[in-house]
Amino acid sequence: MAAQTNYRMKEFLQILDPLKPNLGAGEMTLVNIILALVMFGVALGIKLDTFKDVFRYPKSIIVGCMMQWVALPLVTLIVALAFNSVITPMVALGMILVASCPGGNISNFMSSYAQGNIELSVSMTAITTALAPLITPINFWLYGTLYCNIVSINNEIPTLVIPFGDMFEQIMLLLGLPIVAGMAFAHYFPNATKRLLKPSQILSIILFMGMVAVSFTKVVTSLGDNTAVDGMDIFLAIVFAFVVVIAHNITALSTGYGGATLFRLPRKDRRSMTIEVGIQNSGLGLILLFNENIFDPAIWSNNGGMVFITAIWGVWHIVSGLITANIFRRTKLG
Numbered sequence: 001m002a003a004q005t006n007y008r009m010k011e012f013l014q015i016l017d018p019l020k021p022n023l024g025a026g027e028m029t030l031v032n033i034i035l036a037l038v039m040f041g042v043a044l045g046i047k048l049d050t051f052k053d054v055f056r057y058p059k060s061i062i063v064g065c066m067m068q069w070v071a072l073p074l075v076t077l078i079v080a081l082a083f084n085s086v087i088t089p090m091v092a093l094g095m096i097l098v099a100s101c102p103g104g105n106i107s108n109f110m111s112s113y114a115q116g117n118i119e120l121s122v123s124m125t126a127i128t129t130a131l132a133p134l135i136t137p138i139n140f141w142l143y144g145t146l147y148c149n150i151v152s153i154n155n156e157i158p159t160l161v162i163p164f165g166d167m168f169e170q171i172m173l174l175l176g177l178p179i180v181a182g183m184a185f186a187h188y189f190p191n192a193t194k195r196l197l198k199p200s201q202i203l204s205i206i207l208f209m210g211m212v213a214v215s216f217t218k219v220v221t222s223l224g225d226n227t228a229v230d231g232m233d234i235f236l237a238i239v240f241a242f243v244v245v246i247a248h249n250i251t252a253l254s255t256g257y258g259g260a261t262l263f264r265l266p267r268k269d270r271r272s273m274t275i276e277v278g279i280q281n282s283g284l285g286l287i288l289l290f291n292e293n294i295f296d297p298a299i300w301s302n303n304g305g306m307v308f309i310t311a312i313w314g315v316w317h318i319v320s321g322l323i324t325a326n327i328f329r330r331t332k333l334g
Contacts, residue, residue, distance in 0.1 A: 013088045013244075015237040016305040034207045035283050036178045039129070041200035042105050043182020044193050046126050060117070060260075060269045064124045067259040067277045069135050073099045075255050076248065077143045084151050087244060090305030093144055095248050097285045097306060098313050100139035102128035102175070104279035106205055110321040114328035116271030124276045129179055132284070133171040166293045174284060209318065241305075245312040249320050253278035271328045279321050282313035 055061065076099035080092035087095075103125045111121035128135075186193040256277030260270040288294055289307050 009086050009240050010088055012233060012237045012240050013091050013305060015233060016241065016308045017088060017090050017302040018304060032174060032287060034210060035174050035287060038105050038204045038207050038283070039175050039178035040182040040185075041204040042108065042125065043179045044186050044197050044200055045108060046122055046179070046183050047186065059263070060120050060265050060273070061123055061127070063259060063263045063265060064120065064273050064276060065127060067256055067273060068103060068124065068128050069131070069139065071255050071259055072252055072277055073139045073143045075099075075251060077147055079248070079251055080147055081150060088305050089148070089151070090303055091241070091244055091309055092147055093303075094285075094306035094309030095244070096143045096147060097140055097288070098248070098280050098282050098310055099252070100136045100143070101281045101284050102132040102136070103276045104281050104317060104321075105283070106318065106321060107276050107279040109201055109205065110275045110279060110325045111272045113322075114271045114275060114325035115268070115333065116275065116328065117266070117268040118272070120269055121272040121276055124272070126179065128276075129175050129281075132175055132281075133168045136171060136284070136288075137167040163294055166291070167288065170288060170291055170294065171284065174287060175281075205318075238308075241308050241312055242316070245309060245316050246320075249278060249313070249316055252280065253320065253324060267333050274328075275321060275324060278324065279317045280313060282310050282317065285310040286314065 073096065076095050080087065080095055084092070105125070108118065108121050108125055112118045253274055257270060257274040259277070260273040265273065286307070289303065289310060295303060
């Protein structure tokens with residue numbers, strides 16, 4: 001019975017693969033601008049003094065970066081292999097892509113609300129984002145290739161040849177430059193930054209949700225356009241995709257908290273690390289997937305599972321972040 005259920009779930013998830021939800025040139029430009037503005041807003045809260053305070057006691061930031069860049073992709077690979085009979089290769093690669101992205105842009109707000117170590121949260125966001133042009137393509141290629149080789153599905157999906165130059169350029173434009181510009185603005189215009197900081201944080205969340213909504217709507221529309229598939233099958237495919245994302249997100253949150261606990265970090269640091277590792281910049285993953293120079297449609301013609309998993313992550317991690325932050329907020333630190 002269990003084997004039959006697993007097969008059925010995988011069968012429904014395969015409905016997602018043939019979809020080709022491409023963004024038009026105008027839509028692509030819009031989501032690029034939105035993500036850049038969001039990262040600029042995040043950078044307004046980053047000060048050099050923050051790094052000085054954190055690096056006086058570097059254990060937490062070192063552990064945090066290890067959890068983000070090493071533990072999470074590795075754990076994701078292990079989970080994808082363990083549930084290979086349940087999920088499709090494209091769903092698994094979508095999970096690995098999300099795990100390869102830096103911490104999410106709303107994690108600082110969530111960490112502050114959870115009464116965590118906001119300095120650690122901001123530092124982790126800044127460092128993982130700054131390293132993203134290098135680490136994201138390397139991690140996706142490394143763990144994606146390992147997954148493909150272990151389950152021997154190279155005939156089912158394209159060989160993972162990552163255009164590192166194109167991916168580096170895209171991530172640098174979307175994350176690197178806005179972060180530098182935001183920090184420079186905060187340094188040279190401190191009074192204006194004080195007035196803009198709170199509104200920019202709220203606007204960042206609204207803009208990010210708008211970007212995810214645009215992408216998510218495009219994906220769902222593609223499902224609806226597939227008249228060859230029964231409506232109930234489409235509904236079940238969406239439900240199972242949500243199940244995968246929720247399970248993956250719980251895994252990410254647990255990785256952050258487990259790592260922080262294992263290394264006996266202070267309780268405030270555990271809260272921030274849980275949220276930092278559990279909230280990923282899935283918006284970056286979506287933009288990379290929609291970039292035809294990186295994922296050539298002539299080769300990646302059946303990567304709908306990757307797109308859908310990444311889009312759902314963008315929706316769900318806001319919900320899970322608020323739930324997690326509320327749990328921490330209601331729990332005493334002592």
